[in-house]
Amino acid sequence: MSSNNARTAIVTGASKGLGAGIAKALAGTGAAVVVNYRVDAEGAERVVADITAKGGRAIAVQADVAGGDDVRRLFDRAREVYGPVDVLVNNASVVTFAPLSDITEEEFQREMTTNVLGTILTTQALAAQDDIDAGSIINISTAGTVSHPPYASLYVASKSAVNAFTVITAKELGPRGIRVNAIMPGPSDTEGTRAIGYVGSEQEAQTIAATPLGRTGTPDDYGPLVTFLASDDTRWITGDVILASGGMR
Numbered sequence: 001m002s003s004n005n006a007r008t009a010i011v012t013g014a015s016k017g018l019g020a021g022i023a024k025a026l027a028g029t030g031a032a033v034v035v036n037y038r039v040d041a042e043g044a045e046r047v048v049a050d051i052t053a054k055g056g057r058a059i060a061v062q063a064d065v066a067g068g069d070d071v072r073r074l075f076d077r078a079r080e081v082y083g084p085v086d087v088l089v090n091n092a093s094v095v096t097f098a099p100l101s102d103i104t105e106e107e108f109q110r111e112m113t114t115n116v117l118g119t120i121l122t123t124q125a126l127a128a129q130d131d132i133d134a135g136s137i138i139n140i141s142t143a144g145t146v147s148h149p150p151y152a153s154l155y156v157a158s159k160s161a162v163n164a165f166t167v168i169t170a171k172e173l174g175p176r177g178i179r180v181n182a183i184m185p186g187p188s189d190t191e192g193t194r195a196i197g198y199v200g201s202e203q204e205a206q207t208i209a210a211t212p213l214g215r216t217g218t219p220d221d222y223g224p225l226v227t228f229l230a231s232d233d234t235r236w237i238t239g240d241v242i243l244a245s246g247g248m249r
C-alpha cells in the first residue's frame, strides 16, 4: 500500500462525477474527506454514505467555491471536524461548449469565477493555515489544454489559467512543504458530460477513435493518480501538470 500521510482532504465538487470518484479513493487510503458540493446535497450525502459504509470518514459540506465567505466556512467546518486540511483537490468546475460568437459576458463570469477564482480562493484558504507544515494540492484541469478542441475556448482558457496557477503557486508554496500539481483528464462519462450531450455523441466517437486506449474515461480512472499525488510517495513532485487521458492529446 502506498503511504498516505493525509489527515484531512477537501474535494471540491464531489457530489458526482470525477470528484465523487476521487473522494472515495482518498477515503480508501485513510484520509478524512470533506465532500464539498454547491447544490446537490443528495448526491454529496450518497458519496458520504458510500465512504462511511466502507469504514471511511467523510462529511458533506455545502459551499460555493466562487465565494470567499463560503470557502472560509468550508475550511472552518473541515478543521472543526477533522483538524488541519493538508490535501485539497480543486475539482469543482462548470463548462459549456459554444462557438466564439455565442460566448456571453455572463458565461465568462460563471466559468472564470468557478474554475479560476474558485481555485485561487481555496488555495489561499489552505495556505492561510499556519498549523500545517506540509500539504498537497491537486488541481483538476483538462486534456483540452493540450488538444485544444473547437467550441471550448472559454472553458479551456479557464483551465489553462489553472495550469499556470498550478506551476506558479508550486513555487510560492514549496518552501512551506506544500506541493501543487494538476492533472488533465480526458473526456469522461460523468453527469456533467451527459448533461451537455457529449456521452453518446458523434464527437465522443471521434475522440475515442483518437484515444490510444480506445475508450471514454470513468470517474474511477482518476482516484489512483490523485491519491498518489496526495501521498508522500510523490514528495519530490511539485509544479507538474500531468496528462491522464488514455493517451488522447
Ligand SMILES: NC(=O)c1ccc[n+]([C@@H]2O[C@H](COP(=O)([O-])OP(=O)(O)OC[C@H]3O[C@@H](n4cnc5c(N)ncnc54)[C@H](OP(=O)(O)O)[C@@H]3O)[C@@H](O)[C@H]2O)c1
Residues within 6 Å of the ligand: 012, 013, 014, 015, 016, 017, 018, 019, 036, 037, 038, 039, 040, 041, 043, 063, 064, 065, 066, 090, 091, 092, 093, 094, 095, 114, 118, 140, 141, 142, 143, 144, 184, 185, 186, 187, 188, 189, 190, 191, 192, 193
Ligand atoms: N468529465 C470530463 O470529461 C472531464 C474532462 C476533463 C476535465 N474534467 C474536469 O473534471 C472535473 C469534474 O468534472 P465532472 O465532469 O465530474 O463534473 P460534473 O459531473 O459536472 O460535476 C461538477 C461538480 O462540481 C460541483 N460544482 C460546480 N460548481 C461549483 C461551485 N461553484 N462550488 C462548489 N461546487 C461546484 C458540482 O456540485 P453540484 O452538483 O452540487 O452543483 C458537482 O459536484 C472538472 O474540473 C472538469 O473540468 C472533466
